[in-house]
Amino acid sequence: MSKAVKDKWxxxxxxxxxxxxxxxxxxxxxxxxxxxALLNGRVFETTxxxxxxxxxxxxxxxxxxxxxxxxxxxxxxFKGHEYLRDYLRSLVRRxxxxxxxxxxxxxxxxxKVKIIVTAMxxxxxxxxxxxEIRAIMKTIVDEKAKTLSFDQIAHEMVxxxxxxxxxxxxxxxxxLRHVGxxxxxxxxxxxxxxxxxxxxxx
Numbered sequence: 015m016s017k018a019v020k021d022k023w024x025x026x027x028x029x030x031x032x033x034x035x036x037x038x039x040x041x042x043x044x045x046x047x048x049x050x051a052l053l054n055g056r057v058f059e060t061t062x063x064x065x066x067x068x069x070x071x072x073x074x075x076x077x078x079x080x081x082x083x084x085x086x087x088x089x090x091x092f093k094g095h096e097y098l099r100d101y102l103r104s105l106v107r108r109x110x111x112x113x114x115x116x117x118x119x120x121x122x123x124x125x126k127v128k129i130i131v132t133a134m135x136x137x138x139x140x141x142x143x144x145x146e147i148r149a150i151m152k153t154i155v156d157e158k159a160k161t162l163s164f165d166q167i168a169h170e171m172v173x174x175x176x177x178x179x180x181x182x183x184x185x186x187x188x189x190l191r192h193v194g195x196x197x198x199x200x201x202x203x204x205x206x207x208x209x210x211x212x213x214x215x216x
Contacts (some may be wrong), residue, residue, distance in 0.1 A: 030087045031058050036165035050083030057093055073101035092168045094199035105192050111135045113144050115151035119159035121167055124204030129155055130197040136189035147184045154179050171195040
């Protein structure tokens with residue numbers, strides 16, 4: 015390593031990445047930076063397993079965006095989540111149907127969120143049944159958005175409550191192997207909220 019590179023790293027300080035209050039407000043990692051302001055807007059990723067300590071949740075990637083830095087602690091907002099690609103591929107089976115519902119909603123406190131709900135059936139189903147399941151997904155997602163704040167809906171998406179509600183109704187249409195919110199993304203925040211403009215997750 016060259017002397018210039020070593021000197022550049024010596025000038026950097028380490029900052030703790032802190033989860034938002036609704037995910038425990040605990041340290042989830044750390045990162046170096048020459049000054050805290052440079053971290054604003056940066057998106058960090060982890061897994062749900064690292065947050066909860068439950069290894070069975072390792073397949074869910076979590077994204078958090080820095081909203082401000084104070085005393086070497088970087089506060090964050092939940093930016094979204096998604097299934098790992100290998101896990102999503104493992105759910106696909108021949109002679110079954112994969113149903114995606116993509117919805118953009120606004121929570122009671124003004125956060126705009128993109129939500130993708132996925133259902134995997136036991137057998138191949140008719141298009142009319144697909145439409146019926148998507149209608150169930152839409153009704154439940156819309157109801158959640160009308161009654162829940164952003165932190166509440168984030169919990170329900172990630173921890174499975176929203177998917178469970180969809181499953182309990184959709185199972186009356188056909189037998190299901192899996193229902194889950196496979197991806198979410200914070201699209202925009204209320205103007206009054208002290209959060210940097212979100213970046214799109216690749």
